Amino acid sequence: MAGSKAAARGAMGVTIALLIALVFTGMARAEPFPLSPGMPVQAPMDHAALLEDPAGDIDPATVLKGMLDGEFQPLDGKSTSVGITRSAWWVRFEAVNPGRDPVEWVINFPFPLTDYVDLYHQRGDGSVDHVAMGDRLPYDSRPLPGEGFAAPLTTGPGETSTVYVRLHHEYGDGIDVYFQVSSPKAYSTKQHAIWMVLGLFAGGAMLLFLYNVVIFAVVRERVYFWYLAYFAATQLAFAAASGFGNRFLWPDRPGLGEFAAPLFSALAFMLVVQFSRTFLETRRLTPRFDRVLRVVMAYFALPPILFLAGEGALAAQTVMTGGLALTMLPVYGAILWWRGETSARIFTLAWAVWFVSVALLIGRFVGLAPTNDLTLRIAWMGLLGEAVLFALALADRIRLLQRQKVAAEQQARLALERSEAELKSQVAARTRELQDTNDTLSDLNRQKDRFFSIIAHDLMGPFSVLIGMSDLLKRRISTLPRETIAEYGGDISTAAQNLHKLLENLLSWARLQQGAMSYDPQPYSLNSSVADVTELFAPVARQKGIDLTAETPPELNLRADRKMIETALRNLVSNALKFSRSGDRVRITVAQSDTETRIAVTDTGIGMNAKTMAALFSLDQKLSVAGTEGETGTGLGLRLSHELVERHGGRIEVESEPGAGSTFTIVLPS
Template sequence: MGAESGALLVLQPVMQVVQLAPYLSVLEDPGRALTVDEVRSDSLRQQFVPLPTGRTAFGVSSSAWWVRLKAQNPGREAVAWVLNVPHNTTDYVDSYEVRPEGTVVTQLAGDHRPFEAQRPASETFSFSYLTAPGASSEIYIRFAYDSAGIINVYQEASTAVAFAQQQHTKALWLGVFLGATLLVILYNLFLILSVREAPFFWYLLYASAATLTYLSLSGLGYRYLWHFSPQLSDTIPNMAVILFYMLAVQFSRSFLETRVRAPRFDRILLGLIALTAVSALLLFTGYRGVSVKLTLLIGLLLGLFPVLGAWLWYQGHQIARGYTLAWTIWSLTVIGAILRFTGIMPSDPFSIGATRFGMISQTVLLAFALADRINILRNEKLSAEKRELSASLKSRNELESKVLERTRELEASRHQAEILAREDSLTGLLNRRAFFERGNEEVGRALRHRHPLSVIMLDIDSFKTVNDGFGHGVGDKVIREVALTLTRVLRDSDIKARMGGEEFAVILVQTPQESALLMAERLRVAVQACQVAVEGRAAGRAGGAAVTVTSSFGVSQLTDGVDTLEAVLARADAALYQAKNRGRNRVCAANMAEPAVPHFEQLQNG
């Protein structure tokens, strides 16, 4: 039956671990003044509500909480069974069993009460019951603190024999945990004596605080160490967690060297240490509820430590890799416990066991991280020694390197000088010498592969008139503008050069003469469209703000009879002077009786 229907726990002769959450209903007592007789009254009995699904924790509360359980033994034999409360830092946990005849049997527990020898041997709070055949009973469990604390009403039921077996198994695991923790602490104590580094010292303190925290939260400390003092039972669990957090932060600062590697993060970590100190101050000044809430918040913030480790690891600090792995488990463990305490995550044997397993795993992994840190630092030292040796060798060869560098500089200067020697300083085109060097290469290539090759010679018309009328400055501008026109119109593969004065030459690779004539005509039109800006008196003489010029062109082609660059240029030059004689601003081809322009018009018009 579900809790919504008033669930009844049916007792069995053998019960291992029965989670009682589905059978429980709960009542909050804000004033902590109700008695068992009052909560059994008709008016208050109706106010008990079933537990929310999977939720047994109610966070930090100053109220008393009553939990009701109905149990029945339908069998023919009496059932001796145990109700176990694993959350064992509550000040008062009291059991009231209402038997069929109306009598109330009271059992008192809680860490503000002396450990009772007659209770089942356990570090948790547990209560024994004997239910007769066919009988039923109603059990009320009251949870309360003197001021405030975490309320978790999670409970389990087992038969007495099964409970004893569980305690035996648990004791073995606890022995393994404490033994492993002791070995880790001793191991790091020896490391401190040998390496004398701060991270090992802080880890030793941190591991000791983690052990104290485990003893507190597991109930072992209350059972064996401080059960005689309610004040210690009240203070040590909270202070253990605060020290655990504080030393975790300080160990992280020392291990990751955040003061040097991440100064901004280091200031945040110092702030967290101060915040844990504030939590301790609140605890001792009577604000226990606020202190516990602040401690839970700090635990969630510390859960972000793997992000810091991963970031430093990403930045190249290899010492952070082991820390990141260990602290990821730490974060999952602590955040899981906090979510359990606040009721966000359900309490069950798995989540409780995961917290304990996470603590021992993280402690051991941190010890491995420290060992890994030693290896990394040793390797870094070896690398530093290698770098020092390399620096010594580099110093010995420094003079040779400088000589080599100077040689490269001289070579680069020579190369630049060669470029300047091949380039026309006014236009940036090739000069006459470079034109013949590259031109002869292209002529040889065209002859070998039997590719067509044409040459265009062009000369600016009446250029002396421009120089005399507007000055050499305007004349230079005209020459540069014509050179820019050649660069814009022609292909990158074509060879363009200023041969001297106002005369230019172009080699068109893989181009027959007919196509070269068309290209020359395009150039003629483009040059005629150019306008060169003039200023001052020259503008008045130009009749405006710009000067326009024309050019004459001669075109020749590489043939079987004309198979050298000089010969092709001579024929193109002759055609150029033919264009000059026929009135300028036109294109003529070698050995053509008429200007080429009408021929172009025929070609273009079909």
């Protein structure tokens, strides 16, 4: 009796424990979803639970036995996007048929970019149906046509179906466990509508593409080429992201479809940056920003490389990060718009559309935005919207160019009218200019004749001495005393030296006028140059009884053409000696500052009046005045010195008073 009571108490304890377990299990599990024959498309996320398999090695048999049911977490109120991941994810969903007839229904995972989708349908009798899907398999292997992965299921009357779905990427990528259930008819109707919309998008895009091809053939602008390249890449990215490519473009090449999404997305981003560079003329307007955009373009070469290297998750993250970097383009476009660049307005709006779509896409990935029919397709809708607005921006650009062309033509007509009105006055002005030029040439010709007359006159003196003295010596050398012969020889030597000096100045001046005199400024010692000139004229000064001195600071250097400056200085010293008397002084002084160098030749000779000073450097005046001891000259030395100094960007300053002497100062920039 006691044993029977103990057994009864043990059985009761087991029963209570089972009841408690059932109660808590029921609380942890979501209620089964009620099926009905004509149910519409709906997303029963509050009836589903989720399990992460980080290593991707959970045995499906373990899951199907219910051994891990307690680890599934309810999806009610949670985001269905798990982001970019390498894990495998299991979805558990229970559906009950409360009716008396079997219910045929469809479960659909609309996110088209998933490598492997394995569905296990566990019936009430314990049997299991396995359906293998995913974009790594040929499209024809899918149980039902569609953009995502759908399978038809049947649940008997009063039966509960448990569906386990495993979603996984071989190399990691974005996964969204969002799914929908519906009747077969509702599924077919919705898919038909989706493909109609996709077809309209594709057809409209093709028409837009061909339209812009025609425009490009007409206008031949480089910006249209980059737009067409970007648009083509966008359409291929759209085909890969929407499932359109898996069904129509590469149905039997799932590997191509797997690679198409990162390749064409990165290519589209790269080309849209190049299009923006060309459209906004960043290379010309903002070179620094243009260099940043080129770096961004190079960055978008990474995702395909990473994908081929087996780093699918990193490739997806790279594309997303690069997409965020492109937000600088709408900001830049808005700045240009604000600055008055009207061509940037539609460009900025296009990028604003893209920005909103990318924000919603990223929001869905990180759980800030729900997964639904809109957010699943917002990315390619944004790309297409952006492409359409870019086409409008190009059309607006052409309209602006046409306006500019019309304005330019109007300005050209006005300019032509002004030209016609001004032509007569210009002809008259040109006639006056020609007359003035002719008068100037006549004056120059008269100056030339006057100058040649001066030269010829002043050459006669030395030649007369040479001819007269040499003829006298020839006839009477045998009868003349030795002292007289020496005196005549000295006169001949002096005349020859004067003639040589005159001809040397004349040759230098002629070479300077013809541009044949080389100009070679080099640093040199000005002290040495002044000393050479002083030493050269020391005998002449002694002969006339003139005190010739030079005062120069130590270590004085000058950058100039030494030959030219020494020639100018020699002429000034020669001129000072020529017009100084016995007992007078000739002093050479040099001063140098940060801005200029001044070389002054000061004498206490006979000086000159204001009229003579005003005509010192003019070819139209005869300035050949005999020196204090009858020395002759052409006045060419002063003119030559003036031009040599001007060749250095300098000038000659003159100060003089009759009877008090003169100061000639060479002023050169330091």
